Each structure stands twice: as structure tokens, then as C-alpha cells.
Amino acid sequence: MTPSGPDDRLAAAARRLRRTVLDAVHARGGGHIGGMLSLVEILTALYYDWLRLDGGDDRDRCLLSKGHCALLLYQVLAERGLLPAAELEHAVTTGSELCAHPEYRPEWGIEATAGSLGHGLALGSGIAYALARRGSPARTVVILGDGECQEGSVWEAALFAARHRLGNLLAVVDHNGLQAIAPVSDVVSWTSPAALWSACGWRTIEVDGHDPAALCAAFAGVAPGTPPLAVIARTVKGKGVSFMEDAPLWHYRAPDAAEYARACRELDP
């Protein structure tokens, strides 16, 4: 990574978010920690660089279609001032209005309900279509998991978005190679995830999903009036905590005391 100011800011945000999400999962006795850790740089590049969050009806929209990583989303939304801090503190605990999967609440920055995989791209395509129709400059990004791309509804949406040349729509695939109970390659034989998107009529870019500068550069390719862009972000599930990295066990789990202590040391040496 180049030692420039903005990159430092993104790297610092990523370090901070890894630690806060580890703490949050540990405190709640469980969470989809692996997929949250693979998502950190993607969310920081979006929320600290690419997304124009002000703008009311013409704000950019971010839909976390891999909704099981909501706890990380809530952290980011709170840092960006969209989600009240008091709500964050009690998120996903008894009595909270925030459950482990996001529910549509635009005033808190939650642009769509998610939790059942495969819905976000269709929603995003409708949002993008409506925004383009009224000439809004706003962009829409949908974050998907690579396992999630096994849902047929993703491809119904991809075909639609390309046909209607929704250049204001960005898909980011958190391509960490694992799904809930298996590696993705055990379940499907697609030879190239990018090829699926380009076959549907999308432009595609593959990047290191843990390199904020590369992600920002990729997102800069979004432009209206062009085919929509899919950024395949190659990531590591559990990134940042050595014993969680690339480990199917950490799809949904709580670190015990020893694991938590070890993870803290790794994240804040």
C-alpha cells in the first residue's frame, strides 16, 4: 500500500473495525465473524471513500445483500454518524431494534432488509433503474457473497441490470472462497466468477479485496451510461486473525476466552 493520507485513513478504519467487530461478536457469544472480517476493506473503501452519503433522495445507496454481516455494517454506519451510538451499543441484544440481519431503515443508513441471500441485486437494480429514470446522479452498490451467487435470483437481476445498461449500479462480490459448510469450489464448478458476470453483459474487475487503494481504483470505474460494473474482490474469510483465516469453522462462531485474547493480540500488536 502506498503511504498516502487517504490510504492511511482507510487502513486505520479497517484496523479499528476488525477490532470492534471481534469485540462485538465475542460479547454476544457468536456471530458471522469470518465473513465480516473478509468484508472490512470493502466496507471501508465504500463508506470512507466512494459513497456519497449526504444528498437526501440523491444519496448513494449501499445494500448489504450478504446480510448476515450486519453487525459489521452497524459499526460502520455508527462511525459515519448514520446509526445512533446508543443503538449500536445494544445492537443484536435483547430489546434492540437491530437484529442480526439488517431491516430496512433508511434514516439509519440501512437501505434494504437482507438476511435471505440473493435479494439485494434485484432490489438494487430497481433502485438504480428508478434513479436513472429521474436523472439522479446517485449510485447504488450491492455487496454480495460468493456463496450467495449460487442463488438464481442474482442472475435474474444481473441480466436485467445489463439489459437496461444500469451504469449507476455496482456489484461487489466478497469472494472469500468459502461458504457456510464447504469451500465454494466444492459446491460449484464455475471456472471464473468474473466470466459469469461478463456473460450477463457486465464489465468486471478483479482486485485484492484487502487493498483499499485497489478497491477505490476499481470503484472509480463506475459510470452512468455504461454496462454495470462487478468488482470481484478476492478476500480471505477471517482475515486478520490467523486461526480464523480461510477456516470454514469460523463462518459462525464465538471465540472463547483464549481465542479472543489471541485474536486481540493479533489485531492490536
Added chain:
Amino acid sequence: MRDAFIRAMERLAAAQPDVLLLSADIGAIVFDDYRARYPRQFLNVGVSEQQLVGCAAGMALTGLRPFAYTIVPFLLFRAFEQVRVDICQQRQPVVLVGVGGGVAYSTLGPTHHAIEDIAVARALPGMTVIVPASPAETEAAVAAAYALARPVYLRLGLAGEPAVPHAAAFAPGRGEVLREGADAFIIACGAMVATALQAANLLAGTGRRVGVVNMATVKPLDTGLLTRLAEHTRLFCTCEEHSLVGGLGSAVAEFAADALPGVRVLRCGLPDAYLTRCDTRAGLHAACGLDPAGVAARLAAAL
């Protein structure tokens, strides 16, 4: 009813530029005039019903007012989770228009029949379920659904439905007394309203005074009307072009069980079975006792 729907959509599209009609590749020819007149307000999303509903929800999130149209089973069953989550859980103002309710598509076979749709639509929190009884009521329901600005499932027949002598303008949530009665009331919806009127006529010929209610909104049910009728009438006979499981009859029986002690609910509907024999719509009705004579006989036996 389909033609009435299209007429109503043309009026609505002319008046409301935020209205969009989305089709999942259904409506060859019948939509040609609409598409020619309102090209920016029609979209064929293709043979992709999950996209139809999810995309409509996304449009609604962003201020458009989509009407999502296809054959009932493809609309509601294929895309049920999108209906459940994207529309109902997010409370979006999408009107789901299902054509071919009941056995309107008759000879096309059970894949094109809709015998479970009212049941599953009713089970969705926040969903309004409207089953117009006539082409004129269909037109009124389209405008009303737009005005509601909430999730709506509009269940249409197809073609050939007769006019009904409506007593009042359509209002969502309000049942309509078409014929007064004392011995019993037939509570019907959709195509069965005309059937109910004929059945009541047959029974009048034998001295029984049977009223008819058009319960055009199945959810929310007009429980106030049922309560008023129950003050003087102790037998309700429901009649629907839908399975006996979970539809209008079940809705009325649920309310009666909760609030109308002493009222008996007799339910006429399609059997809990897929109707696989190739037959006309009228033929299927007769085979299931849903023709006027069949309904009259069932009710007579209970009176």
C-alpha cells in the same frame, strides 16, 4: 377482468407518471396499446419472477409506484419470498396483480391454476388482498390499490366474467350487500359473486330468503359487516374459486370462531386437490359444486 385492468392502468398511467407496469413476459397483444401509449411506463422483465417482484420493490423504495403483473402462481408462488421480504417486510407500495385466479386458465392445467393464493397472501402481515367481483370493480380496485400506497395483492380472473349489480362504489376493506337475506347470507368473492346471486335466486324459488355479500377485500375482512349480519342471520355460506383450505371461507370461519358464537359457517370452494382433468372453467366449477345449482343445493341442505 384483464381488459378492465388494462383500461384502468391506462387511466392511471396517464394521471400518475410514477406508475410503472412490470410484466414477466406475459400479455402479448393485450398490452400493445398500453405499451404504445405509455412506453416509459411499461417494462418486460422477462421470464424472471423473482426479478419482477424484487425489482418492483426496489423501484418502490425509490419513489416509483410499480404494478407487477403475471399469472397468479408465477407471481405469488415463484416469488413468494420476494413478496414476503422485499414487499411486506419492507412495507413497500407495490401492487401485485395476479391474473388467472382460481381455475380461470382451466384447460391450461393445474400449473396455471391458483387455488392456494388467497391463503398464502392472507398469511402475510401487512398485505391487503382484493378479489374484485366484476370488470367494473376491477377498474375501481386498480385506482384504490394505488391510493392505498401499501402492499396489495389484486387477484383477477381472466375474461368473460359477467357484470355484477354493485350497490356501492368499491372501497377497500368494505364488503357489499348485494341482496338482503334472513335465512342465510352467501359471502362470496370474485367470480363466485355472480354465482352466488344465481344460487340465491334458485333458493328464493323455494321460499328461502338468502342474501349475498360481495366480500371483495379478503384481508382486511369487513368484520363489522359480518357482525351486523350476524345479529339477524345465523348461517353464513362462503363461496370462493379457491381451495377450502385457507381462503375466504377460512377467514370468515376464523372471525366467527373468535367473535360470532352461534353463527354456523358453511364453506363452498374448490377441493384440496389439483384439478388435472382438462375442462372449461364452468365445467370445473360444476364438477366441484361451485355452479349455482351446486351452491344452492349445498346451502338448501343446511337450511
